[in-house]
Amino acid sequence: MQPDVAATPIVVEAPQPLPEVIKLEEPKMFGDKVWAGEPFWGLGFEWDPQWVLTPAQKELQGKLIELCQTTLRENAVESDRKLLFPRKNFKALTSLGLLGLIVPKELGGLGENHVCTAMVVETIARYGCASTAMCYTMHIGAVAAALFRHHDSAPLKDILSRLDRDCLIGTLSYSDPETGGHFWYPMSSGAERVPEGWKVRKKASWTTSGGFADWYIVQTTSPDFNGNFSNLSCFLILNDEVHYDPSQWDGLGLRGNQSGALEVRDRVIPLDRIVGPVGDGAPSNDETVDPYFLLCSSSCWNGISLGLIDIAKAHTTRKTHKDVGLRVADYPTIQDYVGEAIIDTNASRSLVFLMAQALDGVTNNNDWSIHQDLTALPRAQVLHWMWQVKFTAAKNVAHVSDKMLHACGGTAYKPQLGIERYLRDGKAGWVMGPSNEILRQFVGKASLLGFPSLDYWNTSINERAIQNETKKMSAEQKRALAERLMAESEPQKVAAE
Helix, strand or coil, rough: CCCCCCCCCCCCCCCCCCCCCCCCCCCCCCCCCCCCCECCCCCHHHCCCCHHCCCCHHHHHHHHHHHHHHHHHHHHHHHHHCCCCHHHHHHHCCCCCHHHHCCCHHHCCCCHHHHCCCCCHHHHHHHHHHHHHHHHHHHHHHHHHHHHHCCCCCCCHHHCCCCCCCCEEEEECCCEECCCCCCCCCCCCEEEECCCEEEEEEEEECCCCCCCCCCCEEEEECCCCCCCCCCCEEEEEEHHCEEEEEEHHCCCCCCCCCCCCEEEEEEEEEEEHEEECCCCHHHHHHHHHHHHHHHHHHHHHHHHHHHHHHHHHHHHHHHHHHHCCHHHHCCHHHHHHHHHHHHHHHHHHHHHHHHHHHHHHHHCCCCHHHHCCCCCCCHHHHHHHHHHHHHHHHHHHHHHHHHHHHHHHHCCHHHCCHHHHHHHCCCHHHHCCCCCHHHHHHHHHHHHHHHHHHHHCCCCCHHHHHHHHHCCCCCHHHHHHHHHHHHHHHHHHHHHE
8 A cells, every 4th residue: 555645744854054164285295486586487396306305405406596596597698698608607606515515524515415416406407507507517527536536635635625615616528539429438648657746648529617627637548558448547637737728619509618629738747636546547437427427417408408398388378379369388289298398307307316316325325435445336336327317318308498499489499588598508418428329329238238248448359240251251361361460460479578
């Protein structure tokens, strides 16, 4: 039997008021990025890996961004236009103690680590001046080479203790006009022991800050060189001991670098100006010069990429097409360009900071006292990872510079916006030694054939190639080759006896 629905009264309760929604503020993980007292016009801190920095490093970062805004960025335009070495910017960096960034505190430095170093270089390149960032990269490389063997060296300790007080800019001079990007192969350089000390001969095809740096770490073949180019030594050379012509420098980008040819013409220097023992050049390369150069130069390329993205964001969010009522940033194509650029650049930055943390891990947070043991080479164990860091950053900046030019259109083609200068600066990344062609071959060859196959100094015999070529020869050609080889071996045999 069905109930009498019509007879059953329906009671509708009055709606109850909804409980008040309590809004919880999300924790501010990143903080606000400020430029001249206003919110920064580019990407905010939410797009930066701030978690890798200590509170003290974040504070230093904030001060450096402000210094870029007040001083470095404006000077970048002048350096680019006039091929002007950025000494004014280096002088400004001394106000934050940055010339001695990685120098131990007992020598008057900040005693900072690899992570902080990467952040500083990236910050200078992004917000300030790419030329200054690259010159600073070479300065840090020279400081690292000096710290590697400073423990018993009065001249090195003296310079390292005065970097910021006297604005002493250092640099590396390792290249050679005969060997191009194979900078570890100084065929045109040498040194010999003389009664007064060392007579040093150096011919470099490229030296960043050439003629303007106050001190140089130069690499030559060793005084006891006998034909083995892995026998290298490093020397401390001062500004008045080099020959450099600033008028010879005129580059596409990084125009403030003054990266021209440099010579040391049989200069006699004191005995205590050798950096480390005789023959220490190759360990110095693998342990300090290469890891620091690859880390810092990659940070420079990432900084340039970010600087390009910052400018593109500011331009595309302000520029409006009145005919359709859209900002340039409203077009999906532009959003795709910028999104891809951020993702790829942050992938590159992630690799940089991953390896910076790895370098801190193997060196007790950049503790230079470990190198009192001359055999301690912890950074060298991950050098092949640093090759990948540089390749990635240099490849990325080449792509990002093109895409941000496209995103900003014809306006970016003119110098006023700033894209044009950053683009020219970024193009140096791929070709700067070791070039990306060299690095990807290193990685591919080492992974497939083993590290000995790299044969830096061309000493290994390729038996496969010899056999392949000789099997093509007739009996007469083989006899002729044998006679020539026997004739060439006789002077070597006599010399050996």
